[in-house]
Amino acid sequence: MNLGKEKIIPILAMAVLIIGIISTIYVYANENSEELTGIYIIINGNQYSFNELNEKFQNITIETDDGEKIGIPLEKIIPFSGIDCPSCNKYTLIASDPYQQTVLWKDVKTGVLTYDTKYNLRVYFPNLAHTFWVYNLKEIEVNKF
Amino acid sequence: MVFGSLWGFSECIIGPQISEAGLPSGTIMTGFFALLFLTMSRLIYKRRGMQFGMGLVAGSLRYFNPFGGCHVCSSIAIAAEAIIFELIFDYLSTVDLYKIKSLTAKVGLGVFSAYSIYVGGTIVTQVLTPLSFGAFYIENLLLAIPSILADGLLVALIGAAVIPITMELSRFDLKIPDRFFYPTTTGITALCWIIVVGNFLLLT
Numbered sequence: 001m002n003l004g005k006e007k008i009i010p011i012l013a014m015a016v017l018i019i020g021i022i023s024t025i026y027v028y029a030n031e032n033s034e035e036l037t038g039i040y041i042i043i044n045g046n047q048y049s050f051n052e053l054n055e056k057f058q059n060i061t062i063e064t065d066d067g068e069k070i071g072i073p074l075e076k077i078i079p080f081s082g083i084d085c086p087s088c089n090k091y092t093l094i095a096s097d098p099y100q101q102t103v104l105w106k107d108v109k110t111g112v113l114t115y116d117t118k119y120n121l122r123v124y125f126p127n128l129a130h131t132f133w134v135y136n137l138k139e140i141e142v143n144k145f
Numbered sequence: 146m147v148f149g150s151l152w153g154f155s156e157c158i159i160g161p162q163i164s165e166a167g168l169p170s171g172t173i174m175t176g177f178f179a180l181l182f183l184t185m186s187r188l189i190y191k192r193r194g195m196q197f198g199m200g201l202v203a204g205s206l207r208y209f210n211p212f213g214g215c216h217v218c219s220s221i222a223i224a225a226e227a228i229i230f231e232l233i234f235d236y237l238s239t240v241d242l243y244k245i246k247s248l249t250a251k252v253g254l255g256v257f258s259a260y261s262i263y264v265g266g267t268i269v270t271q272v273l274t275p276l277s278f279g280a281f282y283i284e285n286l287l288l289a290i291p292s293i294l295a296d297g298l299l300v301a302l303i304g305a306a307v308i309p310i311t312m313e314l315s316r317f318d319l320k321i322p323d324r325f326f327y328p329t330t331t332g333i334t335a336l337c338w339i340i341v342v343g344n345f346l347l348l349t
Contacts, residue, residue: 006250013253013301016260020298027295092285099289101275102282118167129218131274 031097041113041121042139043081050115053077062112062126069124071112078108083142092141093123093134101132113137147330148186149202152179154337156207156219158344172296175226175263176303180255183230184308188315193235200227206341218274225269226262233258251309259304264297 039050057076061068078086087105094100103111103125111125119135155178164170183196200223208220245251271289275281 006245006247009250009257010253013256013305016257016301017298019294020260020301023291023294024298027291030291092282097292099292100285102280102285104280107278107280128278129274131218131271132278132280 027097039115039121041137043077044083044140044142046081048077048081050113050121053080053113054115056080060112062110062124064124064126066124066130069112069114071114071124073109074111074113074123075109077113078105078140078142081140081142089142089144092139092143093132093137094139094141095134095136096138097136099134099136101134103128103132107132146202146334148182149199150206150334150337152182152199152223153203153206154341155182156203156223157341169296169299171222171267172263172299173303175266176259176300177307179223179226179230179262180259180304180307181311183227184311185315187234188312193231196230196234197227200224200230203227206338218270221273222266222270226266229262229265230258233261245312248309251312252305255304255306255308256301258308260297260301263300264293267293267296 041048041050041053053072057072057080059070060073061070078091083089086108090102090104091108092100092102107125107128110127111123114122114124116122121137122133122135123137124133156174159178160170160174163173183199186195186199204220204223204227207223245254268286268290271286271293272281275285
């Protein structure tokens with residue numbers, strides 16, 4: 001093996017370790033662990049408790065490639081948050097870490113909002129990749145096209 | 146085929162079990178299983194391009210389990226990881242990994258390759274998966290980058306152990322005698338696919 005390369009490898013390793021450590025510190029320092037990450041969610045700027053939504057809307061079951069998921073239909077929640085024209089907007093699902101994905105109404109209306117102790121608040125969509133199944137959900141931001 | 150099938154089998158059968166146990170499955174699958182199979186195949190067969198083929202086989206197995214299901218993210222990540230492995234190992238080492246002598250270099254190769262494979266594979270997935278659904282937004286990717294870079298740290302630490310250990314273990318003569326080679330590899334490959342497909346049929 002080229003001796004030059006054998007010397008470069010540990011330097012590259014150190015570099016990625018430093019990047020990893022700094023990123024870990026940054027993520028933990030910026031993680032939003034306020035009370036809203038529990039069973040509260042902000043939708044279109046309004047705060048709701050999961051229990052409130054759960055009592056107001058009947059749960060539905062959707063079939064996903066990861067089995068059946070039971071939750072509150074997003075199709076009901078979004079208009080409830082004061083949106084008159086759901087199809088006129090795109091919806092950004094924001095987690096507490098802060099991972100986020102943006103989806104359209106045609107997908108939102110097929111999804112459900114669930115709560116469990118492992119993933120906290122989480123959305124599931126039957127026709128979208130798991131990338132869009134955002135967990136530790138804290139906000140659904142509504143933006144006009 | 147055989148290493149790709151073993152990798153795909155791990156992703157389909159072992160990965161979900163690790164996730165069910167509450168452990169970070171993506172991290173362990175890349176840091177341990179992916180790196181183990183990729184490195185072993187490179188050590189034993191010393192062929193460029195083979196690992197990319199493994200990624201395609203493993204990605205296909207992941208995609209077709211369950212059939213028609215939406216496991217596109219994992220499939221893309223697996224194929225991307227294989228390509229990144231090829232690029233790193235082609236640039237940083239010779240085809241014959243046994244020529245790497247120092248432990249520092251072996252550990253360093255493990256750290257750098259594991260981290261790069263995980264981070265690269267995840268970023269490619271975070272771009273291609275939303276793109277394939279017509280929902281890619283650059284701001285979403287940029288916000289996810291610090292988390293991806295942070296998650297890679299654990300993968301790097303696993304890789305630091307996996308590559309040196311795999312290299313040491315592979316010094317033993319693991320080659321299958323010629324007359325048993327095709328029956329054995331065909332059998333293992335078929336078994337992996339049968340278990341994955343059978344698991345899907347049982348669960349649906």
